[in-house]
Amino acid sequence: MSETWSVEEHLDDILSSIRPLEPIELQLLDAQGCVLVEDVTVPVSLPPFDNSSMDGYAVRTADVQGATEEFPAVLTVIGDVAAGEGDLPVVERGQAARIMTGAALPPGAEAVVPVEWTDGGLGGAPVETMRARSHDPRGAAGEVRVHRPVEEGQHVRPRGSDVRAGAMALSAGTVLGPPQVGLLAAIGRGTVTVRPRPRVVVVSTGSELVQPGEQLGSGQIYDSNSFVLTAAARDAGAIAYRVGAVVDDADTLRATIEDQLIRADLVVTSGGVSVGAYDVVKEVLSRIDGGSGNVEFRRLAMQPGKPQGFGLIGPDRTPVLALPGNPVSSYVSFELFVRPAVRALMGRASVRRETARARLESEEALTSPDGKRQFLRGGYLPPEAGEAVGTVRPVGGAGSHLVAALAQANSLIDVPEKTTRLTPGEEVTVIPLDQ
């Protein structure tokens, strides 16, 4: 650890070493949140046939011209057309077919009269609903009185009015959210080719760590980093595997990491990267390939998160990010370096979080170490109507052990390296973490 790296230099180094994962074919729901790598065209028009947008009666427009409640058009009901029915009756002059929403418009019919504009076949005042076929099968026969005229095409959704066969449904590069997954299903795609979610293995280290739920002994603390990092990896879009805390023993750690490489697209470790006598992550990762591993440990001009390691290990040159053990340092490092790496593996176009400007709300001026980019925890409120910027108030202090304050924050206040003082009311840059 001789020279000091800036946050941007370290991130650039990571991103320049990471290639998006090879595309695979996935079932639609497994592809949710993934980036599409193929242009998907529509094989069959949507809707595939002219169909009714209302429960009502399929009619010929001339038959209901001028109809009123006082002088209704009286039509013979020739049957029902339910959604899914492929065997359609022909509607001749003076006839109507009772039709359900989504059912194909039968030949001869030109429009649909909603049931509310008719007597529903009951011979009285306008009705509000059809009678269930199971209760009264007679509705599919007899006569219906129509109280209002309809124009050609009224209450009909024409074939192809949503999207036509041959059109582009989704282009390569699209991130598949729920509506995109829905469109793929609507056009009949069962699988789709995407870049998969990266498998991120999280290993925390430290002989003082105890699994939550178990009894603490003296000098011990609960392992929280592996939970934060696993949760954050999932949040970033990864499939995350949490490996229980590994004791500060080089052989155990080496064996654990080598075992995990088989299922990892990215390895994240926490702890053991500073200058102590038990900082085994540094010891092991510098030599994991029998000497050829190139995990580099550096000092960054940032607070928290000064000591960081990054490199490619194992036969597949799997990226590994070694984060500092202090809980806030570890989480902030995840946000700044691991999250972009996960998104780069997914092939996402934008890998960094958006930033915002906000007015600092604080009783006193805040200080920041000269030459270090500081990431304070903040409570950010987006701009109200008519305001150009939102507000942010510091949450907790700068200590990198303050997990309770971290859990109350929703953003980081990004203080530039050269800034040593922030005065209340001044505009600062924030990184909202909950968007």
Ligand SMILES: Nc1nc2c(c(=O)[nH]1)N[C@H]1C(S)=C(S)[C@@H](COP(=O)(O)OP(=O)(O)OC[C@H]3O[C@@H](n4cnc5c(N)ncnc54)[C@H](O)[C@@H]3O)O[C@H]1N2
């Ligand atoms: N002499 C120096 N000491 C330290 C320096 C330095 O420059 N010179 N840097 C400090 C900074 S800054 C950081 S950050 C930490 C990084 O230390 P390590 O990455 O080696 O982490 P550990 O020593 O293993 O742990 C630090 C701290 O965090 C707690 N911890 C660790 N893992 C977990 C976990 N999974 N869950 C909850 N808490 C965890 C651990 O108990 C320690 O209190 O080094 C400073 N020291």
Ligand code: MOO
């Ligand atoms: O870098 Mo350490 O992360 O300041 O606590």
